[in-house]
Structure formats: C-alpha cells, structure tokens
Amino acid sequence: MGKMPDGKARTALADDVLVPDPNLPPTAVDEAVQEAEERKWTPRKIAIWAAIALLGGVAWFMLAIVRGETVNAIWFVFASVCTYLIGYRFYSKVIERYITRPNDRRATPAEYKADGKDYVRTDRNVLFGHHFAAIAGAGPLVGPVIAAQMGYLPGTIWIIIGVVLAGAVQDYLVLFFSMRRGGRSLGQMAREELGVIGGTAALIATLLIMVIIVAILALVVVNALGESPWGVFSVGMTIPIALFMGVYLRFLRPGKVLEVSLIGFVLLMAAIIGGGIVAETEWGAAFFHLDKVTIAWGLIVYGFIAAILPVWLLLAPRDYLSTFMKIGVIVMLALAIIVVRPEITVPAFSEFASRENGPVFPGALFPFLFVTIACGALSGFHALISSGTTPKLIEKERQTRLIGYGGMLMESFVAIMALVAAISIDRGLYFAMNSPAALTGGTVETAATWVNSLGLAGVNLTPDLLAETARNVGEESIVSRTGGAPTLAVGLAHIMQQFIGGTAMMAFWYHFAIMFEALFILTAVDAGTRVARFMLQDSIGNFIPKFKEHSWRPGAWLCTAVMVGAWGAVLLMGVTDPLGGINTLFPLFGIANQLLAAIALSVCMAIAAKRASFKYLWIVALPLAFAAVVTITASFQKIFSPVPAVGYFANNAAFSKALADGKTEFGTAKTVAAMEAVVRNTMIQGWLSVIFVVLSIIVIITAMIATVKAFRNESAGIGHDDHEDPAVPSRGYAPAGLIPTAAERELVAQWNKLPAELRLEKPAHH
Amino acid sequence: MSAILDGFRGFARYFGSVMGADAYAKYLEHHTASGHQDAPMSEREFWRDHTDRQDSNPQGRCC
Numbered sequence: 122m123g124k125m126p127d128g129k130a131r132t133a134l135a136d137d138v139l140v141p142d143p144n145l146p147p148t149a150v151d152e153a154v155q156e157a158e159e160r161k162w163t164p165r166k167i168a169i170w171a172a173i174a175l176l177g178g179v180a181w182f183m184l185a186i187v188r189g190e191t192v193n194a195i196w197f198v199f200a201s202v203c204t205y206l207i208g209y210r211f212y213s214k215v216i217e218r219y220i221t222r223p224n225d226r227r228a229t230p231a232e233y234k235a236d237g238k239d240y241v242r243t244d245r246n247v248l249f250g251h252h253f254a255a256i257a258g259a260g261p262l263v264g265p266v267i268a269a270q271m272g273y274l275p276g277t278i279w280i281i282i283g284v285v286l287a288g289a290v291q292d293y294l295v296l297f298f299s300m301r302r303g304g305r306s307l308g309q310m311a312r313e314e315l316g317v318i319g320g321t322a323a324l325i326a327t328l329l330i331m332v333i334i335v336a337i338l339a340l341v342v343v344n345a346l347g348e349s350p351w352g353v354f355s356v357g358m359t360i361p362i363a364l365f366m367g368v369y370l371r372f373l374r375p376g377k378v379l380e381v382s383l384i385g386f387v388l389l390m391a392a393i394i395g396g397g398i399v400a401e402t403e404w405g406a407a408f409f410h411l412d413k414v415t416i417a418w419g420l421i422v423y424g425f426i427a428a429i430l431p432v433w434l435l436l437a438p439r440d441y442l443s444t445f446m447k448i449g450v451i452v453m454l455a456l457a458i459i460v461v462r463p464e465i466t467v468p469a470f471s472e473f474a475s476r477e478n479g480p481v482f483p484g485a486l487f488p489f490l491f492v493t494i495a496c497g498a499l500s501g502f503h504a505l506i507s508s509g510t511t512p513k514l515i516e517k518e519r520q521t522r523l524i525g526y527g528g529m530l531m532e533s534f535v536a537i538m539a540l541v542a543a544i545s546i547d548r549g550l551y552f553a554m555n556s557p558a559a560l561t562g563g564t565v566e567t568a569a570t571w572v573n574s575l576g577l578a579g580v581n582l583t584p585d586l587l588a589e590t591a592r593n594v595g596e597e598s599i600v601s602r603t604g605g606a607p608t609l610a611v612g613l614a615h616i617m618q619q620f621i622g623g624t625a626m627m628a629f630w631y632h633f634a635i636m637f638e639a640l641f642i643l644t645a646v647d648a649g650t651r652v653a654r655f656m657l658q659d660s661i662g663n664f665i666p667k668f669k670e671h672s673w674r675p676g677a678w679l680c681t682a683v684m685v686g687a688w689g690a691v692l693l694m695g696v697t698d699p700l701g702g703i704n705t706l707f708p709l710f711g712i713a714n715q716l717l718a719a720i721a722l723s724v725c726m727a728i729a730a731k732r733a734s735f736k737y738l739w740i741v742a743l744p745l746a747f748a749a750v751v752t753i754t755a756s757f758q759k760i761f762s763p764v765p766a767v768g769y770f771a772n773n774a775a776f777s778k779a780l781a782d783g784k785t786e787f788g789t790a791k792t793v794a795a796m797e798a799v800v801r802n803t804m805i806q807g808w809l810s811v812i813f814v815v816l817s818i819i820v821i822i823t824a825m826i827a828t829v830k831a832f833r834n835e836s837a838g839i840g841h842d843d844h845e846d847p848a849v850p851s852r853g854y855a856p857a858g859l860i861p862t863a864a865e866r867e868l869v870a871q872w873n874k875l876p877a878e879l880r881l882e883k884p885a886h887h
Numbered sequence: 888m889s890a891i892l893d894g895f896r897g898f899a900r901y902f903g904s905v906m907g908a909d910a911y912a913k914y915l916e917h918h919t920a921s922g923h924q925d926a927p928m929s930e931r932e933f934w935r936d937h938t939d940r941q942d943s944n945p946q947g948r949c950c
Binding site: 235236237238239241243244246247250251254255256257258259260334338370371375376377378379382431432433436437440441443444445448496500502503505506509510642644645647648649651652654655671672714 | 901911913921931939941942943944946950
C-alpha cells in the first residue's frame with residue numbers, strides 16, 4: 122500500500138506492534154514489490170484489459186444503443202462479465218487501497234482464535250464458494266423477473282452497475298470490518314459505532330425486516346405451488362428426503378457429506394419424476410391439489426416445527442442439498458445460456474417503463490425498479506451473512522476482496538441469468554403469468570383478451586399458447602402464476618429443453634426449477650426463523666434474563682411461535698389479498714432489504730470515518746445516499762402517494778370510502794369481505810412502511826452524527842476507540858486473489874520450504 | 888485419462904470443501920497443530936457436536 126490520501130499511515134501504529142517471528146518467512150508480500158507489480162503494465166496485460174474493455178463496450182452498445190428487433194442473450198453475458206472484471210480489478214482495488222487497507226502481517230480471527238470448529242482458516246477458493254452459497258438464494262432469481270415488466274434495460278443497468286458501485290461494496294466492507302472485529306455481527310457493530318439509540322433502532326429494524334423477507338419468500342413458494350399437484354408432491358418430498366439424510370449423517374455414516382448429498386440429489390430427481398406420475402393419477406391430482414391458503418397454513422406449521430427441531434435432523438441436511446443444487450443449477454444455467462444463446466424480443470424499455478400502473482408491480486421506474494431488484498444489485502440481507510460466519514473463516518486479510526466483493530459479483534451474474542431466462546419467453550405469456558388473477562380473470566381466454574387489450578407492441582397472445590405452454594410444463598394452468606418463480610421456471614424450461622431433452626423434457630425442467638427455488642426458500646425460511654428467534658430472545662433477555670438462556674425450551678418455543686406468527690400473518694395477508702399479493706407486498710420486500718443495506722452502509726461509513734478515510738468516504742457515501750434516497754422515496758410514495766395503486770393509505774381511503782358508501786364491490790375486490798380485507802391489509806402495510814422508514818432514518822442520522830464526530834475528533838487530534846480486536850502477528854501466508862501473482866508464488870514457495878514443525882499449516886493449496 | 892481423473896478428483900475435493908465435508912479433517916489438523924494433550928473427538932462425536940452447536944448458534948441463509 123502506498124501513502125494514505127491524508128498523508129498519514131494510520132495503521133502504522135498498529136503495525137509497529139506486529140513483531141513477526143524471525144524464524145518464519147515474511148507473512149506478506151513486500152509492499153514495494155507488490156506496488157511495483159500492480160503498477161507495471163506489460164504489453165500482454167494491457168492487451169488483455171483492452172480486449173475486456175472493448176468486448177464489454179461492444180456488448181453494452183448492442184444492449185443499450187443498437188437494440189434491434191431482437192437482441193442475443195450472449196450480449197448480456199459479455200456486458201455483465203466484462204463490467205464485473207473491470208469493477209473487480211479497478212474499483213475494488215481503490216476500496217482496498219483507501220478504505221479497508223488490509224494488512225497481511227496481521228493474523229485473521231481464523232488464525233488467532235483458531236478452534237478447529239467455528240474459527241478455521243479456509244482456502245480462499247473454497248471460502249468463495251462457501252460464501253456465495255450462503256448469500257445467493259431465490260432473491261436474485263425472483264426480483265429481476267418481476268422487474269422485467271419495465272423492459273430489459275433498466276433492470277440490466279441496475280443489476281450490473283448497482284453491484285459494482287453498491288452491492289459488492291457493502292458486502293466487502295461489512296466482511297472486512299467484521300473480520301477486524303473477530304467476526305462480530307452487524308447488530309453488535311451498530312451498537313458499538315452508533316450508540317444505544319442507533320444500535321437499538323438497527324436491531325428492531327433488522328428483526329422486522331427479517332420477518333417481511335421471510336414472509337414474502339414464503340409467498341413466492343405458495344404462489345408457485347398453489348393448484349399444482351406435481352409441485353406440491355415433489356417439494357413436499359424434500360422433507361422426508363432431508364429427514365433421511367439427517368438420520369444417515371447422524372447415525373449411519375457421520376461426516377459423509379458429499380456422499381449423502383449425492384444420494385439426496387438422486388432422490389430429489391426421483392421425487393420430481395415421481396411427481397409427474399403422481400399428478401397424472403386421479404388420487405394424486407385430488408390429494409395434492411391444494412389451494413394457496415391451505416399451502417400457506419401448511420408452510421406456517423412446517424416453519425414452526427422446522428425451527429424447533431434439532432438442526433441435524435432437518436436444517437443441516439437440507440442445507441447441504443440446497444448448496445449442492447445451488448452450485449449445480451447455476452453452472453448449468455450459465456452453460457445453457459451460453460450454448461443456446463436465445464434471441465430476446467422484449468424491448469429495452471417497455472410501455473410500463475414510463476408509467477406507474479404496471480400490472481406486475483405498481484409504481485414508477487424510479488424508485489420502484491430499484492427496490493424490486495434488491496438481491497443481485499444491493500442486498501442488505503448479505504450484511505447479516507458477511508458479518509458472522511464468513512469472517513471467522515478467512516485465512517488472510519487481503520482475501521476479503523475476492524470473497525466479499527467477488528462473491529457478490531457472482532450473485533449479480535445469477536440475477537442477470539435469471540433476467541435472461543425470464544425475458545426469453547413470449548412477452549404476452551410473461552404478462553399473463555405475472556399479473557394478478559383479479560386482472561387476468563384466471564382463464565386462458567380472459568387472460569389472452571386482457572393481455573391483448575394492454576396494447577403492448579408486438580404482443581398477440583392466443584389462448585392456445587397459454588394452454589399449450591401449461592400442458593408442456595405439466596401444469597393445469599399458468600395464468601396468474603405470480604411471484605416470479607413460475608416465470609423463471611418456464612423460461613428455464615424453455616432454454617434447457619433446447620439444450621437437453623426437447624419439448625418432452627419441458628415439464629421436468631419446469632418442476633426442477635420450481636423445486637430448487639422452493640428448496641432455497643425453505644432453507645432461508647428455516648434459517649431466518651431461527652436467527653430471528655435468537656435475536657428476539659436476546660432482546661427480551663435484556664428485560665427478563667431467563668430468555669437469554671437459549672436452551673430454555675419455553676422461551677425458545679415462545680419466541681419461535683412469535684416469529685412464525687409474525688411472518689405467517691404477513692404471508693396469509695399476501696395469499697388472501699384481493700389485489701394480488703405479490704404486487705402489493707413485493708415492493709415492501711425490496712424496501713425492507715434496501716433499508717437494511719442503508720443501515721449496513723451507515724455502520725460502514727461510521728467505521729470508515731473513524732479510520733480517517735475522509736477523502737474517499739464517498740465510496741461508502743455514494744451507495745448509502747442512493748439506497749437512502751431510493752428507499753425513503755419509495756416508502757414515502759407508499760405512504761403518501763394519492764394514487765391508490767401506489768399508496769397504501771390512498772388505497773385504504775378509497776376502499777373505506779367505498780364501504781362507507783355501501784358499495785358491495787370495488788375495483789378488483791368483488792365482495793364486501795374482500796373490500797374489508799383490502800382496508801385491513803393496506804393499513805398494516807402502510808404502518809409497516811412507516812415503521813421501517815422511521816427506524817432507518819434514525820440509524821442513518823446517528824451514523825451521520827458518528828461520522829461528523831469522527832471528523833471533528835480527527836481534526837482536534839483526539840483519538841477514538843476503533844473497536845477492532847488487538848493486532849496479532851500472523852504466522853502463515855496465502856495469496857490474495859484467484860490467480861497468485863509472481864511475487865505471491867515466490868513467497869508461497871518460501872513457505873513450502875519451511876520445516877513442517879515450524880509451519881502453521883501448508884500455505885499452498887490446490 | 889489420468890489427467891481427466893485428476894481433474895475430476897480435484898473438482899470433487901473442491902466441491903466437498905465448499906459443502907463443508909472436510910470439517911473433521913480440519914478439526915484434526917487443528918488439534919494436532921495446537922498440541923492438545925487430550926485425545927481428539929472421534930468422527931461421530933465431532934459431527935454430533937458440529938450440528939448441536941448450530942442449534943445454539945444459527946447461521947443465516949440469504950434470500
């Protein structure tokens with residue numbers, strides 16, 4: 122690292138205490154050598170980066186400027202990958218140089234707290250996969266699909282640019298700062314940096330946000346499984362499969378994780394194929410044909426039981442299965458898109474991009490596109506993962522850039538692929554699937570008529586196409602299958618059948634996609650309920666100490682019931698909502714997730730300010746300002762907008778007035794009970810928005826106060842507590858990036874020559 | 888042929904590590920390296936402890 126921008130080497134103080142063991146080779150590449158290596162531009166290096174920039178530029182040109190009749194999906198791959206590479210190589214290095222300033226001579230928690238269990242030094246490439254599996258789930262697969270209402274370009278730009286400047290920055294900073302604090306959680310860091318008020322507000326906001334996120338993820342599953350015997354059977358089978366895997370791992374062959382995952386995978390495939398056979402039979406169709414309310418109740422009961430069962434029985438084995446599927450599916454989807462290269466006929470900006478009455482989600486492009494796509498561009502939930510597990514596994518400080526920043530780029534790529542899959546299907550089909558039944562009427566004829574009446578360019582939907590697609594994917598109907606998951610599944614089936622199996626395989630691929638999305642979501646629901654339960658127990662424990670004992674059953678069960686009750690209530694509200702559910706609640710999901718991001722970035726800004734990175738504070742302030750403006754504007758519109766489709770309270774007033782006038786139907790609500798439901802739901806949704814935005818504003822303001830205070834202290838020459846763990850000299854070495862540099866390789870060679878008894882562990886890895 | 892087999896083995900090992908299959912091996916490595924006098928946990932004990940600790944220390948999974 123070179124000189125600090127303000128001329129002072131702040132970490133130098135800490136570095137002075139680090140006395141390396143004289144018997145060991147250096148634990149970091151010499152700064153001058155590293156600097157020279159980075160600054161040296163060989164012709165080969167210049168040629169490679171010029172080619173990447175050129176290819177990326179051409180791809181963006183094809184997507185954004187040319188926009189012919191059709192655009193090939195391969196340009197999405199090139200535009201995203203080239204932009205990620207440039208962002209990773211150049212922007213993340215700026216962050217490393219001026220904000221995080223990692224020091225490889227300092228031991229990481231995995232080294233100085235090593236216990237062989239929670240704190241374990243993990244090879245960087247393995248940890249990259251591990252971290253990616255923990256952050257990526259159904260979110261990046263759903264948001265971009267819903268946002269495709271606006272056309273492909275707004276979503277694509279936000280996903281790619283957003284991740285480089287916002288999402289990956291947040292993940293990297295939280296990971297690094299948490300690592301410097303022994304793997305402390307975001308809540309603990311907020312408490313330390315922002316004080317009691319800011320910390321408490323952050324904690325309550327996090328808890329509420331988790332409830333909303335779990336509820337809406339559950340709603341996506343319910344919508345995908347409603348009236349789908351095949352889906353219900355195959356997803357239901359994941360429970361006995363996971364239980365079997367749990368018993369196998371506990372009693373039969375402990376520790377054979379890969380083996381049991383393979384067995385589980387084979388059983389899962391059998392469940393998908395079996396689901397098709399069962400759904401064909403009369404009894405199967407009758408028994409597994411469940412309406413959404415029944416499935417929602419089933420999910421609530423399941424959620425409670427799953428969260429109080431021991432981890433080994435259900436959660437851990439399903440987590441293995443979910444990780445296994447996640448990596449497999451994403452590799453498969455990427456390969457399929459590259460091989461098939463579908464032609465996209467969706468316009469860059471659709472008719473709804475300039476309006477605020479889109480049927481899939483209401484509201485104008487700004488701010489609602491930016492909250493609809495949260496995961497994949499900027500996801501606050503990641504801050505909870507980046508603080509906690511991953512920082513306890515990092516081997517060397519400089520690897521945080523690869524894992525934090527790089528891991529998030531990978532998730533963004535998943536979001537781009539989901540977008541491509543969703544827009545590769547017919548546009549008319551897209552709107553028929555994603556608009557609520559209140560608009561489409563629920564049958565193929567009414568849906569086709571309604572979609573054609575929208576006046577979308579190039580759309581001429583026939584009832585036959587809807588019926589045929591439903592038949593191909595093995596469903597009774599695909600009209601108004603909202604929530605994003607079914608659309609992605611149709612898109613994926615459409616691409617995959619060109620890759621493997623043809624039309625005959627479409628039903629399999631559709632249910633394969635539904636299955637893995639459900640698997641990711643159920644894992645997130647279980648884990649989310651558990652994490653939220655512990656947070657609630659700790660919070661209540663401040664008043665009633667008994668609750669802090671996590672093994673105290675009545676407390677654990679009561680808190681689990683409260684959390685499940687909370688998300689269950691929101692879920693039922695969404696399922697029974699006469700207005701459609703997803704279109705009213707999904708914005709709340711995005712707002713919640715982005716507000717969490719604003720909270721995480723606020724904490725990062727306060728920390729960065731204490732480290733005197735003032736000149737480059739804009740790196741944190743930029744995404745924070747954007748997230749704050751987007752979410753606060755979106756919240757205000759949801760609260761104050763006079764347009765009933767957008768504003769919760771405006772809608773509430775409209776329906777209340779209709780009821781007062783004695784009307785028996787209003788808008789899409791056809792009965793008095795439905796109208797009363799709308800009044801109730803909008804009131805709850807409105808107040809939730811109010812609470813979120815107030816809590817987040819409190820956190821942002823306290824963070825700004827902390828930042829200003831740090832600035833004043835700095836100019837007055839007063840030191841401040843940085844809350845970092847004390848620096849301990851490292852006793853090992855490993856390269857920072859995916860591909861080691863020449864200097865890194867040389868150092869690894871030195872370490873490899875070291876006698877075994879002096880080594881902490883072999884630094885060289887696969 | 889052997890190169891393909893090696894590649895496949897390497898991939899399986901990587902995949903297994905990402906899933907956490909090598910946790911016991913890492914624990915043993917740590918146990919030996921830190922010079923504990925007492926005997927390490929058996930594989931069965933280790934995995935029991937591994938999941939039981941997750942009961943009181945839940946890890947989030949993202950959306």
